[in-house]
Amino acid sequence: MKKKLLAAVLAGAMVLSLGACGSSNSGSDGNASSTGSASNASSSSSADANTGNSGFAGTPEADMYTIDLRTEPDEMNSVLTTDVPSSDLLRMTMVSLYRLDANDEPVADLAETTQVSEDGRTYTMTLRQDAKWTNGEPVTAHDFVFSYQLMCNKDTASAYAFIMTDNLLNGSEVYDGAMDPSELGVKALDDYTLEVTFKNPIPYAEHLLAFASYYPVNQKAYEEIGADNYGNDIDSLVTNGAYTMTEWVHNDHVTLTANEDFYDPDRCAVKNVKFIMLNDTNARMNAFQAGQVDCVNLSGDQIEQAKQLGITVENYVDNGNWYFQFNTQHTEVGLGNANIRLALGMAIDAQSLCDNILKDGSVPATGLVPTTIAGANDQKYREAVGDFVGYDPEAAKAAFEQGLQETGLKAEDVKLSLLCDDSDASQKVAQFFQAQWSENLGIDVEITPQQFKSRLDSMDSGDFDIVFAGWAPDYNDAMTYLDMFMKDNGNNYGKYDNPEYDSLLEQAMSEQDAAKRQELLAQAEELVTKTDAAVYPVYFSSCSYAVSDKVQDMTRTGFQEFDFTDAAD
Numbered sequence: 006m007k008k009k010l011l012a013a014v015l016a017g018a019m020v021l022s023l024g025a026c027g028s029s030n031s032g033s034d035g036n037a038s039s040t041g042s043a044s045n046a047s048s049s050s051s052a053d054a055n056t057g058n059s060g061f062a063g064t065p066e067a068d069m070y071t072i073d074l075r076t077e078p079d080e081m082n083s084v085l086t087t088d089v090p091s092s093d094l095l096r097m098t099m100v101s102l103y104r105l106d107a108n109d110e111p112v113a114d115l116a117e118t119t120q121v122s123e124d125g126r127t128y129t130m131t132l133r134q135d136a137k138w139t140n141g142e143p144v145t146a147h148d149f150v151f152s153y154q155l156m157c158n159k160d161t162a163s164a165y166a167f168i169m170t171d172n173l174l175n176g177s178e179v180y181d182g183a184m185d186p187s188e189l190g191v192k193a194l195d196d197y198t199l200e201v202t203f204k205n206p207i208p209y210a211e212h213l214l215a216f217a218s219y220y221p222v223n224q225k226a227y228e229e230i231g232a233d234n235y236g237n238d239i240d241s242l243v244t245n246g247a248y249t250m251t252e253w254v255h256n257d258h259v260t261l262t263a264n265e266d267f268y269d270p271d272r273c274a275v276k277n278v279k280f281i282m283l284n285d286t287n288a289r290m291n292a293f294q295a296g297q298v299d300c301v302n303l304s305g306d307q308i309e310q311a312k313q314l315g316i317t318v319e320n321y322v323d324n325g326n327w328y329f330q331f332n333t334q335h336t337e338v339g340l341g342n343a344n345i346r347l348a349l350g351m352a353i354d355a356q357s358l359c360d361n362i363l364k365d366g367s368v369p370a371t372g373l374v375p376t377t378i379a380g381a382n383d384q385k386y387r388e389a390v391g392d393f394v395g396y397d398p399e400a401a402k403a404a405f406e407q408g409l410q411e412t413g414l415k416a417e418d419v420k421l422s423l424l425c426d427d428s429d430a431s432q433k434v435a436q437f438f439q440a441q442w443s444e445n446l447g448i449d450v451e452i453t454p455q456q457f458k459s460r461l462d463s464m465d466s467g468d469f470d471i472v473f474a475g476w477a478p479d480y481n482d483a484m485t486y487l488d489m490f491m492k493d494n495g496n497n498y499g500k501y502d503n504p505e506y507d508s509l510l511e512q513a514m515s516e517q518d519a520a521k522r523q524e525l526l527a528q529a530e531e532l533v534t535k536t537d538a539a540v541y542p543v544y545f546s547s548c549s550y551a552v553s554d555k556v557q558d559m560t561r562t563g564f565q566e567f568d569f570t571d572a573a574d
Contacts, residue, residue, distance in 0.1 A: 061293070061294070061296070061315075061316055061317070061551075061553045061554060062296065062553060062554050062555060063296060063299040063553025063554060063555030063556065064296060064297065064298065064299050064553070064555065065296070066277070068275060068276040068277055069275065069276065069277035069278065069279055070274075070275050070277075070278050070279070070299050070300070070555070070556055070559070070569065071278075071279045071280075071281060071297070071298045071299050071300075072278060072279070072280050072281070072298070072299060072300045072567060073280075073281055073282070073283050073289055073292070073298050073300060073301040073302065074090050074093070074259070074280035074281065074282055074567075075090070075282060075283060075284060075289075075302065075428075076090055076282055076284060076456075076457045077090070077255060077256045077282055077457070077458065078090040078091040078093075078094055078259065079091050079457075079458055079461065080236045080237055081094060081095060081098070081236035081237075081242045081244075081250070082235050082236030082237075082242070083095055083099065083152070083217045083218060083220040083222065084152065084155050084156055084161060084163055084218070084222060085161070085162075085163055085164070085165075085236070086165075086217060086236070087164050087165060087461075087495075087496070088457070088461070089477055089566055090280075092217050092566075093280075093565075093566050093567045093568075094250070094259060094261070094280070095217050095220065096217070096565065096568055096570075097246060097247060097248045097261055097278070097567075097568065097569060097570055098244040098246040098247075098248050098249060098250055098261060099217075099220050099221075099244055099245060099246040100114050100115055100136065100144075100245055100246045100247070101114060101115060101214065101215060101219060101220045101221060102114060102115050102116040102130055102132075102149070102199070102214045102215070102219070103116060103211050103212075103214045103215035104215050104570075105212075105215050105564060105565060107560045107562075107568075108562075109481070109562050109563070109564045109565065111211035111212050111214070111215045114215075115130075115132050115133055115136055115144065115221075116130040116131070116132060116199075116214075117130075117131050117132065117133045118130065118131040124206065125206030125207075126174070126202055126203050126204070126205065126206055127200060127201070127202045127203075128200070128201045128202075128203075128210065128214070129194070129198065129199070129200045130198070130199045130200075130201070131197060131198055132144070132145070132146060132197040132198070132199060133197075133268065134197055135268045136245055136268055137245065137266055138223045138226070138243050138244070138245045139243050139244050139245070139249055139264075139266075140223065140225070140226055140243045142223060142225060143196075144221060144223075144245050145193070145196045145197060146193035146194070146195070146196060146197060146198055146199040147193045147196065147224070148221035148222060148223055148224065149191060149193070149199050149201075149219075149221045150191050150192070150193050150199075151221075151222055151224040151227070152219075152220060152221050152222035153169060153173065153189060153191040153219075154179075154186040154189055154191070155222060155227075156168075156169045156218060157169050157170055157173070157176050157179045157180045157186070157189055158179075158180070158186070159180055159181070159182070161232070162495075163218075163495070164495030164496055165218045165495065166180060166495065167488060167489075167491070167493075167494050167495065168213070168216070168218050168219075168479065169218065169219075171204075171488065171514060172203050172204060172207060172213065172514075173189060173190040173191065173201070173202070173203060173204065174189070174190030174202040174203060174204050175188045175189055175190055176189065176190065176204070190202035190203060190204075201214070204514075204515070205514065205515050205517070206517065208482075209480045209481065209482055212480040212481065213479075213480060216479050216480065218479075221245070223243045223245075226242075226243035227243075230242075238253060238255075239251075239252065239253040244264075246264065246267065246570075247263065247264055247267050247269065247272045247273050247570045248261035248262060248263060248264055248273060248278065248569075248570070249261065249262055249263075249264045251277075252279075256282060257281070257282060258279055258280060258281045258282065259279070259280045260277060260278070260279045260280075261277065261278045261279075261280070262276065262277050263276045263277070272570045273569065273570060274557075274558030274559065274569040274570070275558065275569060278569050281298060283298075283301070284427070284428050285428070285429055286303075286304050286305075286307060286428070286429055286430050287429075289301040289302070289303075290303070290307055290310075290311070290551075293316070293551050293553070294314075296553075299552065299553040299555055299556050300550055300551065300552045300553070300556060300559070301550060301551050302548060302549070302550045303318065303365070303549045303550055303551055304363065304364075304365060304430045304549075305362060305363065305364050305365075305430070305433070306364065308364055308365060308549045309364070311551050316551045317551065317552050317553075317554070318549055318550070318551055318552075319549070319550055319552055319561070320365070320366055320547055320548065320549045320550075321547065321548055321561050321562060321563065322366075322375075322377055322545075322547050322548075322563055323477065323546050323547060323548045323562075323563050323566070324375050324377055324378070324477060324478050324545075324563030324564065325375075325475050325476065325477050325545065325546035325563075326370060326373055326374070326375055326475065326476050326486060326542055326544075326545055326546070327370070327473065327474070327475045327542070327543050327544050327545075327546055328370070328373065328473075328474060328475075328476070328540050328541055328542040328543055329349065329350060329471050329472070329473060329474075329540060329541045329543065330464075330471070330472050330474055330498055330499045330539075330540050331346045331349070331470070331471055331499050331538070331539060331540070331541075332467060332469055332470055332471070332472075332498070332499050332500070333346075333499050333500050333501055333502075333539060334467065334499075334500050335470055336412075337418075338418065338419055338420055338421055338470060339408060339409070339412055339414050339418065339419045340421075340470060340471075341412075342408040342411055342412050343408075343536070343537050343538050343539075344404040344405070344407045344408030344411060344538075345404070345405060345408035345409070345412070345419065346408075346537075346538040346539065346541065347401075347404045347408075347535070347538035347541070348401045348402070348404040348405035348408060348446060349401075349442065349446070349471070349541065350394060350401075350538055350541025350542075350543075351394075351395070351396065351397045351398070351400050351401035351404065351541075352396075352398060352401040352405075352441055352442055352445040352446050353396060353438060353441050353442075353541075353543055354396045354398075354441060355369035355370065355395075355396055355543050355544050356369050356396065357437075358434065358437055358543070358544060359544055362433055362434060362437055363434075363544070363546075365546075365547050365548065365549040366547030366549065367544045367545060367546045367547050368544060368545050368547075369395065369396070369543070369544055369545075370394060370542035370543055370544050370545050371387065371391075371392035371393065371394060371395060371542075372387060372390070372392060372393045372394060372530055372534060372542060373486045373487060373530050373533070373534055373540065373542050374386050374387055374390075374483045374486045374487070374526075374530060375387065375486075375545040376388070376545060377545075377563060378478070378481060378482065378483055378486075379481050379482065380483070380523055381519035381520045381522070381523040382519065382520065386483045386523065386526075389523060389527075390523065390526075390527035390530070391527075393530060393531050393534050393535045394534050394535060394541060394542055398445045401445055401446060402445065402446065405446050416446075416447055416448060419448050420449075420451075421448070421450045421451070421470045421471060422450065422451040422452070422453045422469070422470045422471070423435055423438060423439070423450050423451070423452050423453065423470070423471045423472075423473060424453045424455065424460060424463055424464070424469040424470075424471065424472040424473070425452065425453070425454055425455075425460070425472070425473050426454065426455070426456075426457055426460060427454040427455055427456050427457075431454065431473075432452065432454055434473070435452045435454070435473065436452065438450070438473070439452060450471075453469070460472070464498040465498065467498065467500065469498075472498065472499075473543075474498075475546065476489070477563070477564075477566070478563065478564065480564075481564070483523070483526045483530070484510070484513065484514075484526065486530075487510060487526060487529055487530060487533070488510055490506070490533050490539060490540060491506065491507050491510060492504075492507055499539055499540070501533065501537070501539035501540070503532065503533075503537060503539075505532065506529055506532050506533055506537075509525050509526075509528050509529040509532070510525070510526070510529050512525050513525040513526050513529070548561070
């Protein structure tokens, strides 16, 4: 596997990189649950709110916005990508059956008409016939069949294969080689008629069809370029969206330009969008004040400083969950023991972290699923199921001692390292954790900072003890935060393996009663965070950012970190 995702670990769900906001990393995009809608789950912030008189006019180019993306996108390959920066760019350079509007609601895009079968499992869509790939070929139903079959091919090694194998008819069987790819629940009835069949009725199906993993792929380009190279550079990708990529200077900037051949030319908010990559928080602020960038995320004290300078500061709830993922295979340092893992989580004062380090509106986590995510019966999931985790230093000490007794280890044997991003914001957070573990458990934990892509590689190879990671939702349902820790999920970096957990989620996938389904999800969440403590949530993130008066059309929500197409609707 080349690598798995969330940089903001983040949706667009996708891996996040700490520094996207006061934190960051998907994913990803969002969707509605059993009864809720995506618009209820995310707080949308748009530069439309600018007063236009802050004194920070922005960059001089009349037809270009310059935006800080913070980090290099991993790859522009919708079949493999798992990080938020890549997903942001794919969202603007690709179109699919559906897309999310500025309110995170799915709206038809390539699908001109959609018919849903009586049992709610089969979607038959007639595609518009004026969409083109940048290699000149038409976008057809066959491009979706090719893409979906790639996702469900084990040799592709997509970390996001689960989002299809768990949902598409015969997805698991095709992935395991027990069925031919032609048996997968996707058929091209003709060049412009696509049939997608799910295993069960899915209330958020249209949100899935808007997600990056469900994008089409041009077979001719993919095979000519080769799977190992596709999406790695500007000359090795073919897109079909409102923008095309016209520059990619690695680790420096990416430029998107309005696609002159796109069927909806008015969709672009501005002709050009330049995404630069500033990893240092002070460099971001300096660049903004110098008029070199139009939008930068802020962290810590910068937020109040920016307001005092008269800079327009916006904020939105990004639906991110930041958590510890423990390598359960590292038994020699105690991480195979649930009590030691639980102690490491309960020892962290997340309220102090949010108040004194992040200062961006983030709040302590009470579970894996944030408070904004929809649940059954028009109630938020978190409100309905209650809290599972929190700061308790005395209970942490007791659990740690119990874990030492169970493993036969001594405190000095618990020699751990914490893997984190190499940004200054990330390292400040890591140092906070380091101090908390020293104070509350009496152990010294080494900090291992790495560049975002290197961190993903270390996670993928299992070369870590503890990783502090973030997840952004793929759709507006608790499942998007929970299924990633199933045994065979590509994002289960800590190798958590509990058949009961997998069984609970498998039952939830087929349960049609919303209340019963929610109870199954809650049981699974309590098991993975509290009983087994394979992961331990720390905080639910918000994002504060500075924006120049120049930017008037920009969508930023919990399911769309950046978008300059929906904003123009």
